[in-house]
Amino acid sequence: MIPIDLCLLQWNTYNTRIQKTLDAISDENFNRPIVPNGNSPSWILGHLVEADDALLELFGIGQRLYPDLKTVYHHERGSNQQGHLTKSELIERWNAVSAKLDQTFKSWTEKDWLSKHTAVSEEDFKKEPHRNRLNVLLSRVGHKASHLGQIAMQK
Amino acid sequence: MIPIDLCLLQWNTYNTRIQKTLDAISDENFNRPIVPNGNSPSWILGHLVEADDALLELFGIGQRLYPDLKTVYHHERGSNQQGHLTKSELIERWNAVSAKLDQTFKSWTEKDWLSKHTAVSEEDFKKEPHRNRLNVLLSRVGHKASHLGQIAMQK
Numbered sequence: 001m002i003p004i005d006l007c008l009l010q011w012n013t014y015n016t017r018i019q020k021t022l023d024a025i026s027d028e029n030f031n032r033p034i035v036p037n038g039n040s041p042s043w044i045l046g047h048l049v050e051a052d053d054a055l056l057e058l059f060g061i062g063q064r065l066y067p068d069l070k071t072v073y074h075h076e077r078g079s080n081q082q083g084h085l086t087k088s089e090l091i092e093r094w095n096a097v098s099a100k101l102d103q104t105f106k107s108w109t110e111k112d113w114l115s116k117h118t119a120v121s122e123e124d125f126k127k128e129p130h131r132n133r134l135n136v137l138l139s140r141v142g143h144k145a146s147h148l149g150q151i152a153m154q155k
Numbered sequence: 156m157i158p159i160d161l162c163l164l165q166w167n168t169y170n171t172r173i174q175k176t177l178d179a180i181s182d183e184n185f186n187r188p189i190v191p192n193g194n195s196p197s198w199i200l201g202h203l204v205e206a207d208d209a210l211l212e213l214f215g216i217g218q219r220l221y222p223d224l225k226t227v228y229h230h231e232r233g234s235n236q237q238g239h240l241t242k243s244e245l246i247e248r249w250n251a252v253s254a255k256l257d258q259t260f261k262s263w264t265e266k267d268w269l270s271k272h273t274a275v276s277e278e279d280f281k282k283e284p285h286r287n288r289l290n291v292l293l294s295r296v297g298h299k300a301s302h303l304g305q306i307a308m309q310k
Binding site (some may be wrong): 001002003004005006007009010014032035036038050094098110113129130132134135138139141142143145148149150152153154155 | 156157158159160161162164165166169171181188189193260266268283284285287290293294296297298300301302303305308309310
């Protein structure tokens with residue numbers, strides 16, 4: 001058990017928690033804004049799938065699988081944005097992205113995790129060595145946890 | 156830059172984000188439930204201070220500084236619970252707890268972080284070596300991130 005294993009445990013834990021929450025939520029609550037003029041769980045799910053898809057490029061694994069998600073789910077434009085996918089379409093895409101990420105994560109050594117991500121230059125990385133893949137992974141877990149806290153308020 | 160440094164960076168990042176959010180929120184929004192019959196940012200802050208205070212015991216650092224917080228803020232009883240402290244009282248307590256935690260964290264080696272916490276027996280820890288202090292720290296960051304996501308919806 002090394003620190004990176006614990007970081008990946010958090011990654012897996014929050015993916016599982018989100019899936020369980022989505023399994024339990026009613027269709028009505030899934031599509032309704034959580035607070036007036038706020039985002040719906042539906043939009044948040046698309047936003048999380050888009051964020052995970054972006055990791056493929058940020059980690060240098062490959063290209064995004066679903067670049068069209070950026071249009072609807074990248075910025076917090078609220079739930080009135082046109083072009084939402086259905087829950088089952090989003091979950092299918094999330095599973096495809098997760099499978100590709102998790103397969104790669106299993107193969108990475110500590111050195112791979114502490115290597116720079118693709119959005120930082122070699123020069124900046126020398127000055128800011130925390131801008132590595134592991135830091136991005138942990139940040140994404142926090143991002144998911146924040147949105148899960150929001151979805152959990154929808155009762 | 157080792158993985159534990161990145162975990163502590165997340166810990167610090169979320170503490171800073173919560174402080175900034177609290178600095179920016181109006182008194183009215185601080186005290187108002189975020190969704191009908193839900194928790195207020197006031198209650199959530201108390202809940203987070205209580206959770207951090209509990210780490211002193213869970214990590215074997217010492218006793219809780221504010222055991223009375225458990226009565227009001229330990230379970231999610233909603234914002235109608237009696238005995239709320241004021242925002243400045245809660246922040247003062249949070250700063251005291253954080254100072255004690257952060258002082259200890261600076262002194263810990265990787266071995267200290269991967270040691271068992273006080274709520275797991277030696278026997279169980281052999282079977283479940285992930286039940287260590289670092290795992291608790293990461294879980295608490297996720298917990299904070301979830302509640303920060305909720306407070307951020309209060310507009």
